[in-house]
Amino acid sequence: MAILLHADTPVIVQGITGREGTFHAQQMQALGTRLVGGVSPSRAGTVHLGVPVFATVAQAVRETGATASGIFVPPAFAADAIMEAVAAGISLVVCITEGIPIQDMIRVKDFMRCYPEAKLVGPNCPGVLTPGQAKIGIIPQRFSRPGPVGIVSRSGTLTYETMAALTAAGLGQSTIVGIGGDPVLGLSFTDVIRLFECDDETTHLVVIGEIGGSDEERAAEVLARGTRLQVVAFISGRTAPEGKRMGHAGAIVSGNRGTARSKEEAFRAAGVAVAETTDQIVELLTKR
Numbered sequence: 001m002a003i004l005l006h007a008d009t010p011v012i013v014q015g016i017t018g019r020e021g022t023f024h025a026q027q028m029q030a031l032g033t034r035l036v037g038g039v040s041p042s043r044a045g046t047v048h049l050g051v052p053v054f055a056t057v058a059q060a061v062r063e064t065g066a067t068a069s070g071i072f073v074p075p076a077f078a079a080d081a082i083m084e085a086v087a088a089g090i091s092l093v094v095c096i097t098e099g100i101p102i103q104d105m106i107r108v109k110d111f112m113r114c115y116p117e118a119k120l121v122g123p124n125c126p127g128v129l130t131p132g133q134a135k136i137g138i139i140p141q142r143f144s145r146p147g148p149v150g151i152v153s154r155s156g157t158l159t160y161e162t163m164a165a166l167t168a169a170g171l172g173q174s175t176i177v178g179i180g181g182d183p184v185l186g187l188s189f190t191d192v193i194r195l196f197e198c199d200d201e202t203t204h205l206v207v208i209g210e211i212g213g214s215d216e217e218r219a220a221e222v223l224a225r226g227t228r229l230q231v232v233a234f235i236s237g238r239t240a241p242e243g244k245r246m247g248h249a250g251a252i253v254s255g256n257r258g259t260a261r262s263k264e265e266a267f268r269a270a271g272v273a274v275a276e277t278t279d280q281i282v283e284l285l286t287k288r
Contacts, residue, residue, distance in 0.1 A: 021072035079104035095122035105184035120186025126156035126178035147172015153208035189219035211237035224270035
């Protein structure tokens with residue numbers, strides 16, 4: 001009952017010895033994530049949080065069999081860290097780092113064309129959490145419980161709020177995926193929705209979008225073709241003025257493109273219930 005990340009997934013953390021890497025790796029371990037190692041060139045050959053630290057991702061993969069990686073490195077080095085992980089054979093890369101230059105991410109996307117099996121979540125994202133099994137990133141597991149509701153979101157804060165509301169209502173989650181809010185991302189809404197579609201034990205889905213770009217509209221087009229999932233959507237930023245960036249780097253409205261209204265209309269046209277407020281998400285979900 002999960003996508004992308006399971007209890008038996010062997011995970012490494014790039015930047016494990018830094019402050020953020022250490023704290024969140026500990027949280028990942030507390031949930032039960034199978035953390036098998038870390039990468040930090042200056043600390044290679046040591047043991048940190050009970051796992052070995054390697055100089056390179058390739059060495060970590062060779063020694064531990066890791067297939068997933070969480071990236072907690074500064075923006076200037078994050079693009080190279082992503083490409084290093086992909087080239088080493090990591091199939092799931094979750095990049096938490098924010099502030100990566102757009103040109104760097106364009107370079108990453110072009111590089112990844114040669115590795116079609118690799119999946120990138122992020123950057124500038126809260127990560128992936130499969131309640132009761134494993135997580136990579138910064139999503140607080142205390143708000144979650146296992147169940148049949150999938151979540152895919154561009155907003156970290158709204159993800160946590162929705163998780164907590166669902167859990168309080170007795171609605172557990174299968175996997176929570178925060179795709180991030182940068183203009184150039186790895187997995188899109190459409191990519192994640194297709195993964196949930198293939199997970200038989202995910203029966204309901206919450207899609208949390210925001211202003212900027214057209215990823216939500218493309219997702220609505222996919223859902224309009226037919227889905228077995230019971231879907232509820234919520235779009236934040238409906239009061240944002242035209243031409244002003246709100247929060248995430250990708251959240252900018254220009255004319256009729258990327259507005260909350262255009263996204264909501266696209267979902268409604270696809271037969272998807274649209275929540276006017278976050279409070280309505282649980283209400284609509286229980287009616288589906």
